[in-house]
Amino acid sequence: MNLNNNSTAMDAIQKFREYIKEKGLRNTPEREMIIEEIFAIHNHFDVDELFLRLRNKKKRISKASLYRAIPLLIDSGLIKEVYFENGHLHYEHIYGHKHHCHLRCVSCGRIVEFADDEIVSIQNKIGKNYGFAITSHRFELLGYCSQCEQKQKTCTERNTSIKTLKRHQAIDMSIQTKNPHNQRGDTRR
Amino acid sequence: MNLNNNSTAMDAIQKFREYIKEKGLRNTPEREMIIEEIFAIHNHFDVDELFLRLRNKKKRISKASLYRAIPLLIDSGLIKEVYFENGHLHYEHIYGHKHHCHLRCVSCGRIVEFADDEIVSIQNKIGKNYGFAITSHRFELLGYCSQCEQKQKTCTERNTSIKTLKRHQAIDMSIQTKNPHNQRGDTRR
């Protein structure tokens, strides 16, 4: 979970303003609203949640504007996509947080954040081996949290029923991918 | 890349038949076609590619059937989702392959597979620390491959142009998430 305080939120808003200016874009009340709201959320969020939260505060904004703001926020390094679940993307704000990884309970969905320095040494080793200049990593652990593991032990039916098979569950993508000069895949649909 | 040979493919097909029988499902020519084709692909693939490959071989099958087969193939441990890119999911077959992670060039998209045992020890450590019974992990490294790094050095303009900002790029999800008794998130749209 993100342990932000107001000053971090203010810094983030400031950073966004600078990003906007630097890119020759325009600072609009809509964009300010969005980033303010995002940094008021201390959890992972999705576009719909953002939309509803703003609407509840009587802040009228269109979903199109939310969707339009997301890539800017990602590019400015303020948020990142964390996972793809139930058919849509989820985000978290990353400004002022140190890089962390996720531990996810595949049964109840609980997410715990953790950080580990050893990962960086593995990262360096592999990068060297394959001639890559590594800029970031994505590491997620999946398993059963203590509560669910308990339940599992008393559960005789471990098989998945076909009826309940679903896709799009708990699909992690915790990374910010900066792609300064991508040469391929530029075929817009 | 997957280094399959025919015998692995045959084993996989056999395994799928057993899975089908075990679950009380029916073995159909469509399902056989699908798994045969998947194990004839030695790369990551998506539903559309699968559809086109089958069509090119004059094997007529509906996309609905492909989409319907995917969760079965995942549940039987034969394929897994590897990433979400350009707005849709990509898969790889995993039967007969040892678990591996991906190294991805964020510039050209090149993917290299690697395996590392140290990851498992980190996994165990973190699992113990947080009281999780870890069943699997997902680890991806992102950076610039040697060629792209070279290009980078001679590239003065490192900024992303707003016009080319895109989402849904190179979103990894390399894991099979088995979810035997999920208690939440069961609200179908």
Added chain:
DNA sequence: TTATTATTGAGATTCATTTTCAATTATAGC
């Protein structure tokens, strides 16, 4: 061979996301 019921294909539907376009408004230059 027959009855049962899962599976299929075609098309409709859903839903997240993107695009279009006319109206609005932030910014730069006066």
Added chain:
DNA sequence: GCTATAATTGAAAATGAATCTCAATAATAA
């Protein structure tokens, strides 16, 4: 402050991946 320019907005339409519906078909068990 005023004006011109062009970016941004909202609303609605469009897109596209994935899912669902339903009648026809076909795999399995008896």
